[in-house]
Amino acid sequence: xxxxxxxxxxxxxxxxxxxxxxxxxxxxxxxxxxxxxxxxxxxxxxxxxxxxxxxxxxxxxxxxxxxxxxxxxxxxxxxxxxxxxxxxxxxxxxxxxxxxxxxxxxxxxxxxxxxxxxxxxxxxxxx
Amino acid sequence: xxxxxxxxxxxxxxxxxxxxxxxxxxxxxxxxxxxxxxxxxxxxxxxxxxxxxxxxxxxxxxxxxxxxxxxxxxxxxxxxxxxxxxxxxxxxxxxxxxxxxxxxxxxxxxxxxxxxxxxxxxxxxxxxxxxxxxxxxxxxxxxxxxxxxxxxxxxxxxxxxxxxxxxxxxxxxxxxxxxxxxxxxxxxxxxxxxxxxxxxxxxxxxxxxxxxxxxxxxxxxxxxxxxxxxxxxxxxxxxxxxxxxxxxxxxxxxxxxxxxxxxxxxxxxxxxxxxxxxxxxxxxxxxxxxxxxxxxxxxxxxxxxxxxxxxxxxxxxxxxxxxxxxxxxxxxxxxxxxxxxxxxxxxxxxxxxxxx
Numbered sequence: 210x211x212x213x214x215x216x217x218x219x220x221x222x223x224x225x226x227x228x229x230x231x232x233x234x235x236x237x238x239x240x241x242x243x244x245x246x247x248x249x250x251x252x253x254x255x256x257x258x259x260x261x262x263x264x265x266x267x268x269x270x271x272x273x274x275x276x277x278x279x280x281x282x283x284x285x286x287x288x289x290x291x292x293x294x295x296x297x298x299x300x301x302x303x304x305x306x307x308x309x310x311x312x313x314x315x316x317x318x319x320x321x322x323x324x325x326x327x328x329x330x331x332x333x334x335x336x
Numbered sequence: 337x338x339x340x341x342x343x344x345x346x347x348x349x350x351x352x353x354x355x356x357x358x359x360x361x362x363x364x365x366x367x368x369x370x371x372x373x374x375x376x377x378x379x380x381x382x383x384x385x386x387x388x389x390x391x392x393x394x395x396x397x398x399x400x401x402x403x404x405x406x407x408x409x410x411x412x413x414x415x416x417x418x419x420x421x422x423x424x425x426x427x428x429x430x431x432x433x434x435x436x437x438x439x440x441x442x443x444x445x446x447x448x449x450x451x452x453x454x455x456x457x458x459x460x461x462x463x464x465x466x467x468x469x470x471x472x473x474x475x476x477x478x479x480x481x482x483x484x485x486x487x488x489x490x491x492x493x494x495x496x497x498x499x500x501x502x503x504x505x506x507x508x509x510x511x512x513x514x515x516x517x518x519x520x521x522x523x524x525x526x527x528x529x530x531x532x533x534x535x536x537x538x539x540x541x542x543x544x545x546x547x548x549x550x551x552x553x554x555x556x557x558x559x560x561x562x563x564x565x566x567x568x569x570x571x572x573x574x575x576x577x578x579x580x581x582x583x584x585x586x587x588x589x590x591x592x593x594x595x596x597x598x599x600x601x602x603x604x605x606x607x608x609x610x611x612x613x614x615x616x617x618x619x620x621x622x623x624x625x626x627x628x629x630x631x632x633x634x635x636x637x638x639x640x641x642x643x644x645x646x647x648x649x650x651x652x653x654x655x656x657x658x659x660x661x662x663x664x665x666x667x668x669x670x671x672x673x674x675x676x677x678x679x680x681x682x683x684x685x686x687x688x689x690x691x692x
Contacts, residue, residue, distance in 0.1 A: 225347045225455040226432050226463075232351050233428040237421045237588065240401075244584035248404050257409040259484035260579050270410070270483045278496050281664070285499040288672075292506040295679065296462065299513035302683065303690055310687050317680060324672070333668045335661035 280332055291320050342445045350454050354431050362594040363393040369649050376653040403583035408483055411580070415481035420581070420588035423474030426467040427595035433460035434602045435522045437612050437634040452612075452630065453522055460521040461509060464603065465502075468558070471592065472498040475560075478589070479577035490576025493566050493660065500667040501557040501564075507675035508551040511544045511682040512536050512607045515691060521603075525611030532615035537608040541689035546678045548608045550671050552644075555600035557667065559593060561648055563655040564663060601644035605637060612637040 259270060298305075298313050327333055367382065367389065374381030382389030407416055437452030450456060457463060472495055479491015515536055516524040528534050536544045557564035568576030578589045605611055612633035614620045620636070621628040658666070 221343065222455045222457050224343075225351070226429070226457065228344070228347050229351050229429050229432045229454060230425070232348075232355065233425045234421070236355065236428075237424050241417075241421075241584055241588075244401050245405065248402055248583060250404060252406070254409070256406060259408045259410070259482065260486065260574060270485045270488055271480070272485070272488070274488070274492055278492055281496050281500060284668075285503055288503050289499075289506060292503065292510070295507075295510045296513060296519065299510050300517055300519055302514050302686060303517055307687070310683060313683065314680070317676065321676070324676075328669070333665070335664045 277335065284327060284332060287323070288320070291316075338445070339447050342447045343449075346444060346447065346449050347454070350451070351432075354436075354454060355428060358428065358431055358595055358598060359591070361598055362591055363397065365594050365597070365645060366396065366590075367393045368645075369652075372646065372649040373653050376650075397587070400583055400587040405583040405585055406580070408580045410483040412481040412483070415477050416580075417585070419474045419478030419481060420585040420592075421474070422477060423471050423592040424588045424595070426470040426474075427592040427599060430464045430467055430599045431602070433457060433463055433521055434599075435525050435606065435611060436637055437630045439522050439526065440630060452634070456520055456522045458518070458520050461513070461519050461524075461603075461607075464599070465506060465509075468596065468599070469498075469502060471596065472502075474589075474592065475577050478581070482577075482580040484580050486574045486579045487577050490568060490573045490579065493573075494560060494568075494577055497560070497564065497566060497663060497667075498558055500664060501554040501671075504550055504554040504667060504671045504675050505558065507672065507679065508547040508554065509607065510679050511542075511547040514679070514682050514686050515539060515544070521606050521611070525606050525613065528610040529613050530617060532610065535608065535610040535613070539691075541691070542682045542685035544608060544678070544682070546674055547682075548604070550675045550678070551608070552604060552647075554667075554671060555604065556648065556651060557663070559596045559600060559648075561593075561597065562652040563657050565657060566660055566663060597645060597648055598641065601641045601648075602637075604644055605640035609640050611640075 294316065295313070298309065302309060370392070371381040371389070382392040385391045385395045407413055432454045433456070435453040435456070439450065439456070440452065441448050441450055443449070475498070476491040476495040479487040479489075479494070482488070512524065513519065516527045518524055518527070524536075528536060528539070532538065533540075537548045538545070556562075560566075560568060566573075566576075568578070573579070578586055581589060614632065614636050619632070621632045
């Protein structure tokens, strides 16, 4: 490995990242493990009951929740994909000239149409 | 094969140093936050452990380490244990692509080695965005697995908030990418060398000041800090998604939050404030001291990062918490149009007045 070979150099960069991920994970697991070994363990029913301001927990905690959360999650997925399309365009912007600019204006126009539609439909209202 | 071994050892050392610095910074950030908040409220902050309370974080850490990890009855045990790791690991590994100093290459036993960045991959900023998004899973899974109503509500709120502001972060960065023409944080920083007017926050043809404001506000929201700390709004949700967590697992969520604060501060410094570049070239070591450039450069980088961290505390001391509908409306109806408009104007300006 001389560093001048492009593929090896390329893989080498990702190797450091994989190494980092491994070490961060190992740090977490080992810390939890050692803490698990040294900590006291005195479980009892009262202590293990989920916190509910001191009263007995009633009903299942995994209750239904507003569908709003799903709507925002779906809006996020749609818009975030469009944002990701902007990244490669932005990186090569100075090489693609007027054609690239106009094409992306059209794309952002479409983005804006979806955005205005969602706004008018009330999808962006929380209440 | 010797080279591979040397490379692994060098990488390991580098990773250990970066993780050590980040974790130490997190430790003392908790103290710094309490001190800054205290001074802003005309109090002293922690004073008992060590001189001026300097050992408070050590005491807190040790205490949490030896505390019982309570798993509430009815919790999904596997997810409950995994969630803190899922929050912490992405927050740590984001630092892999941050350039802490100049892009030097030294040769150690015949191996090319860059001491100030762990890995200069050409998709750096995308890598960070991808992994910080995984952190949101830790929060929502932790909330769901706890089998507590407060945790579930906190987790849901947090997930909705994080994804809403993630979008704004993504859009705000596009303006910088247009000017820099690269996704690598090393190259983005290098595009800002020279005087401070080359920093992308001031740079011609269109200063990214709007993008910067959108980025920073969204970053505060993404890290669940005040005034956007609704997921853990203690006056209504007890502690939000980590209500049921105790001991080291609780500490991991805490570490993740602070590590994320440092990470977004590093990104803000690198993207908008020139990273390790000084405001003026003569404020770096140069000429006969040029071999010490790395020293002044890392100091400048640290100064910028600490400025942002101080801003986090300052915001917390100053602003009251938003209401949830205000938060979502602000994200989707104010920040998003500003960020989109910034992209349009930057693109047109960059086309009409190309940089160098």
